[in-house]
Amino acid sequence: MTYRTAVMGAGSWGTTFTKLLHDAGGEVVLWGRRPEVVEAVNERHENPDYLPGITLPEGVRATLDPAEALDGADFVALAVPAQTLRHNLGAWRTLLPQDAVLVSLMKGVELGTSRRMSEVICEVADVPEERVGVFCGPNLAREVAAGQPGAAVAACTDEDAARRLQAATMTPYFRVYTSTDVVGCELGGAVKNIVALCVGMAVGLGFGASTQALLMTRGLAEIARLGAALGADEHTFAGLAGMGDLVGTCMSPLSRNRTFGENLGRGMTLDEVVAVTKQTAEGVKSAEAVMELARKHNVEMPITEAVTAVLHHGMPIKEAAVSLISRSPKPERYGL
Ligand SMILES: NC(=O)C1=CN([C@@H]2O[C@H](COP(=O)(O)OP(=O)(O)OC[C@H]3O[C@@H](n4cnc5c(N)ncnc54)[C@H](O)[C@@H]3O)[C@@H](O)[C@H]2O)C=CC1
């Protein structure tokens, strides 16, 4: 069976996902909003702003017209920044094919509503949760685009839809597992960006692997606590969408979130870091939305709280570091 997919958003991950679908043998059209990006993909088979040096297959086609991309799609993959999804999807709502599965590629939580991306999709597109999937895991765009061995999770509460998404994305170099735990997969992807900001700050301050491992491990514990409060399956956090994504992002110099934190840790001001960050570092805005969720559900998330204090309330990084290391003594616990 050949599936047709519309990928909405021609940044680094949307473009990479388009290549993955093509390599998996599917039909795929990439929607981009900038004419020069669409032209570069169609004429020169590259997206130099987001994936310099990567050659895209000749069969990969891009368009500026959302109706053309969405026409007859079995899957609609959404790859815009989390904070613009509501606006973008609202504009495409009437163009969405009747039975298409809408797949979030995004790793963020909406500011103001604290909704996960799948919740925003259900609400704006007015579709039931069985028609909304999530694709996530330890996937740094450039490495996947280069065809390095990798894996991800295709999640949907409708197991059959998850299996179809799996079939549409498996390639000789990329494995895809299924899950029905949409909540856990989304939280793993969104909250690890906040932990990566914190790990980056630690790197920028000159701290080594011990401190980074501490933050990753306790970061995973707070992700699992929030997940348990929101009804996720705790096992998800030991998998690709949890530990896998957390470790990949926190360890990689390619990560925009980790790099953002590292620049702050080295002493740049927030404005200076924002000015040099050309791509989307979702954790920066999502931190406040996740903190809001944590408060609402009475979940303790000290790392998220410290990152939010540094990014949005002017707390000096060194003060945040002291606040974390001097917390009250307690037994080690994972999850709730
Ligand atoms: N880059 C990566 O390795 C991965 C990224 N993701 C997630 O994918 C999502 C998209 O991120 P990337 O592609 O990495 O970001 P990016 O910064 O590389 O690209 C963002 C894209 O969105 C477009 N865009 C920006 N503002 C827009 C607006 N107002 N309306 C419509 N389009 C707009 C940009 O033109 C660009 O095409 C994020 O949620 C990210 O967390 C997930 C897995 C891997």
Ligand SMILES: O=C(CO)COP(=O)(O)O
């Ligand atoms: O989500 C990602 C890797 O899976 C990408 O992380 P960054 O957004 O920090 O680059």
